[in-house]
Amino acid sequence: MYGFQSTEEQQALVDTARRFTREKIIPVAARLDEHEEFPLELFKEAHALGLANGEVPAEYGGVGLGCLDHCLILEEIAYGCAGIKTTLAGNNLGAMPVMLAGNDEQKAKYLGMLGAEPCFAAYACSEPDAGSDVAGISTRYERHGDEFVLNGQKRWITNANHARWFTVLATRDRSLRHKGIAMFVVDADTPGVKIGRRENKLGMRASHTCDILFEDARIPRSALLGAEGEGFKIAMRTFDRSRPWIAAGCAGLIRRALDESRAYALERKTFGEPIARHQAVQFMIAEMAIRYEATRLLLLKAAWLVDQGTLDATVSACAKAFGADAAMASTTDAIQIFGGYGYTKEYPVEKLFRDAKLMQIYEGTSQIQRVVIARSILGR
Ligand SMILES: Cc1cc2nc3c(=O)[nH]c(=O)nc-3n(C[C@H](O)[C@H](O)[C@H](O)COP(=O)(O)OP(=O)(O)OC[C@H]3O[C@@H](n4cnc5c(N)ncnc54)[C@H](O)[C@@H]3O)c2cc1C
Numbered sequence: 001m002y003g004f005q006s007t008e009e010q011q012a013l014v015d016t017a018r019r020f021t022r023e024k025i026i027p028v029a030a031r032l033d034e035h036e037e038f039p040l041e042l043f044k045e046a047h048a049l050g051l052a053n054g055e056v057p058a059e060y061g062g063v064g065l066g067c068l069d070h071c072l073i074l075e076e077i078a079y080g081c082a083g084i085k086t087t088l089a090g091n092n093l094g095a096m097p098v099m100l101a102g103n104d105e106q107k108a109k110y111l112g113m114l115g116a117e118p119c120f121a122a123y124a125c126s127e128p129d130a131g132s133d134v135a136g137i138s139t140r141y142e143r144h145g146d147e148f149v150l151n152g153q154k155r156w157i158t159n160a161n162h163a164r165w166f167t168v169l170a171t172r173d174r175s176l177r178h179k180g181i182a183m184f185v186v187d188a189d190t191p192g193v194k195i196g197r198r199e200n201k202l203g204m205r206a207s208h209t210c211d212i213l214f215e216d217a218r219i220p221r222s223a224l225l226g227a228e229g230e231g232f233k234i235a236m237r238t239f240d241r242s243r244p245w246i247a248a249g250c251a252g253l254i255r256r257a258l259d260e261s262r263a264y265a266l267e268r269k270t271f272g273e274p275i276a277r278h279q280a281v282q283f284m285i286a287e288m289a290i291r292y293e294a295t296r297l298l299l300l301k302a303a304w305l306v307d308q309g310t311l312d313a314t315v316s317a318c319a320k321a322f323g324a325d326a327a328m329a330s331t332t333d334a335i336q337i338f339g340g341y342g343y344t345k346e347y348p349v350e351k352l353f354r355d356a357k358l359m360q361i362y363e364g365t366s367q368i369q370r371v372v373i374a375r376s377i378l379g380r
Contacts, residue, residue, distance in 0.1 A: 006072075013069060017051055017076035025080030032081065032206035033351055038162065039084045039206050046088060047118040051077070055092050055099070055241075060107060061115015062095075067241060068303035071248035075296075078252025082355035083206035085249045090158035090207070092245070093363075094121030096238040097167040097183050101226035110165055110185055122163040124154040124212055125235055131156070132368050134169070134235055135178040139214060141170040146221050148184065150214040153196070156362070160210040161195045163188050168214075169231050178232035183225040192217030203354030240313045241306055242363055243320035247299035250323030250359050254295060257327075257334040257352050258288040264338055264347075275337070284333040291326035298322055314376040321369035324359035331356040 006014070024042055032039055046052045054070035056062020065073075070092070078085040091114060098110050113119055130136040139152025150170055160166070165187050171180040186193065196211025226234055262285060265276035275281045298319040305312045331353040335342035342349045360366045 010069060010072060013065075014072050014076060016049055017073045018079075020046065020049060020051060021076050021080035025077065025084055029081035029084070029206070030345070030348065030351065033083060033203075034205070034345075036200070036205045036208070038208050039081075039087055040162070042084060043087060043120075044118040046077075052088050052118065053091055053095070053114045054088075056095055056111050056114055057099070057107075060111035062111060066303070067244055067306035068300060071244050071299055071303045074245050074248040075252040075255070078249035079256045080252075081206060082249050082253055082352075082358075083204035085252065086158060086204050086207040086358075089242070089245045089249070090123070091121050093123040093238065093242050094159070094163065094165070094167055096241055097123070097225050097234050098185055100237055100241075101183065101230065101234045102185070105222070106185060106225065113164055120159045120163040122157050122159045122166045122212075123238070124157050124160070124166045124168045126154065126156045128153060128155045128211075132365060135181070135232060136174070137169055137171055137181065138174050139168070139170045140174075141172055141182060141184070143172075144218070147218045148221065148223065150184070150186070150192070150217040150219060152214050154212040154214075156199070156209055157212050158207055158209055158362075160212050161198060161208050166212065167225065168212075169235055170214075171231075172228065179229055181231035181235075182228045183231035183234045184219060184223045185225055186217070186219055186223060190217050190219060202357060203351070204358050236313075239363055240311055240316050243316040243369075244299050244302040244306065246359055246363055247295060247302065247319035247323035250327035250356070251292060251295045251299060253327040253352055253356050253359070254288060254292040254323075254330045257330045257349065258285065258292060260347070260349055260352075261285055261288065261334045261337045268339075281337055284337055288330045288333060291330050295319070295323040295326050314373055317364070317369040317372040320359075320364065321366050321373070324356075324366055324369075327356040327359050328353075 050063045051073055053062040054065045058064030074085050127137050141148045141150050168184045168186050173180045192215045194213040196213050199209040265281050266274050268275045302316045302319040334349040338349050341347050
């Protein structure tokens, strides 16, 4: 059966997230962005309201939502600030490998931490020389008796400087490519684990992004998620589930661009009439509406498939790729509609534009999504 009607519970979830966004996020978003201020207090409030750790199962103190309901929250939060959305989603991203491959003890310990109090997890896959090419990572693990020893460097890790633990991808031999990779869960206070430089970013500046360094960091055997050699698969399954979240963030950005553009176009006058009367402006607004509806349909389908247990990696990639390009185009048009004012910090659309760019880059660039889609259609 097909349906587009949300349940009462879903509507209540959206109402809570929308109110939180309107009352708490929108008033401070520009300041947090300007000063790269981490939204710790907002995160605590989101945690208390059940808006953080969306997909962490309720038995471990998480909210226990499915992917679709989680996406409904993320769209609302991104409407207010995509950087804060990334901070919230970053926790779920860090936790997903534990949810997918952790044993009962690992789940109880690490997911339980996220449920018990507002704290952070991070997902450490990318490196200075390996972003798109995940199988090319060089962070090494060696087995020493009952321990593993990690050496290497991770880059671009969301929430790293606030996280209590990380999920970390490492290889026992880089030449083995994906076959040599394992996934670990690592306490942030492990000796030999250090947080490196923090990036000074174009957008999503309320979200913090740092290097993590591993220098002879010794972790117990119980830190291994799944089996050795399974890490690459766990990482890919994580991305398949997280890509609808990015598309949800894109839907939030497009809807905000549309609302801001509509209000401005009705108010701003040129040649004696509101710019909303000029067809060129109308068409940019119409395109935004088309992109919003299409992004939303795609992300809901991708998330719904995840919830049915019939996840389709191609649909997740389509949602992420389309949503990211649609957000970039819509926020570019929003600046155009605002004219010179759109190019200044006096109005929120320049932030939407800066934030949208990251949607085309993280969790698999727009090119990599197309590689995934083309491979599934054409085969390798
Ligand atoms: C703000 C931010 C937050 C992030 N958060 C995290 C995080 O929490 N955890 C994490 O692990 N990573 C994170 N990342 C890393 C992110 O996923 C990578 O930056 C991304 O995957 C791209 O990798 P790269 O930067 O190494 O670019 P590269 O892989 O070097 O790509 C450079 C360019 O080449 C293109 N390209 C590469 N290979 C191909 C190909 N086969 N076909 C066509 N085009 C190709 C790319 O599309 C891109 O345009 C984050 C990044 C940023 C910027």
